[in-house]
Amino acid sequence: MEHSEDSVHVNVLPPNKEKIKKLWTVAGILGAVTAVEFVIAFAMHHGPLKTAIFIGLTIVKAGYIVGEFMHLRYEVKVLFWSILIPMIFVIWMLVAFVYEGIAISDVR
């Protein structure tokens, strides 16, 4: 392979220790939040508060995945908001349809 015609010279840089450490920190946070969710699943009674905590922790995890792993936090603001703003419709969709579901349940 070393003598092949199309071999190109590539300048390999050393690992970015600081960046790699940060990525593992984010991984640790994601693991820890999942562990906390797991504990809450059995430590708390079912109810609106438990659901709210789960949704809150899920948004924390989503923030770390999209912001750090997918690098969106460091992108240009136009791109950042172009992705985030449309998701507002999903929040409304969730609220509206669950409300509708409860209404259907009352009619039954």
Add this chain to the structure above:
Amino acid sequence: MSSTTTAAPGRSEWDGGVSPMGVSYGKLMMWFFLLSDAFTFSALLVTYGLVRSSHDAYQGAVDAFTFSQAYWPIPEKVFEAVPFLHGVSLPLVFVGIMTFILIMSSVTMVLAVEAGHRMDRKAVEKWMLWTIVGGLAFLSCQAWEWAHFIHGAEAGDAVAQGTTFFGANLSHNQYGPPDFAAFFFFITGFHGFHVFSGVCLNFLIYYNTVMGTYDRRGHYEMVEKVGLYWHFVDLVWVFVFTFFYLV
């Protein structure tokens, strides 16, 4: 940020010739594809919310829970089996393991992207391979999860016609209302298909890396683009885990 390009004097940066969003065409289109895919998954999960909230919820104590067609089951009572530990009740342990597998494969993916920035082919190969292993491990877990769900628990449950029914299909299941199993198959199935596609794409990237395609091209941006897709698959699982298994 610093990657923002500036337009020529007298012209807006939206007039062409520059990238106002500071990313390449391919990455931008991947972002908008993922946004549309997020809408699809949102539709599935929101529909789950609608149908679930239109059914009666189980009211009694968690310990006294039994499967019934009359109310929506508590997920932790349905998903409590772990391979090789037959008959032991370990609620949500197996999905917990699956979640960790997917998070770890997301980490190895982001390490592959970091190595790509440094043009380090050996490191990209190593981390892509780990990512593929993680994806295959997750798919294997899901195959077991499906098999167990379809074959069912020992007791089974009486369906409306008065016969005992074991496991689940699209029209009957022992765990609760028919919609429950239908949503399980559709939501985890659609996600699992995304994982499968992701593993195929990851393998393609791994192959191209080994063949030196990206060294010749001068950059490893394809690793970033497929990385975005792979993180999205992880992201969706985070939501499925919460809304299907925890809530």
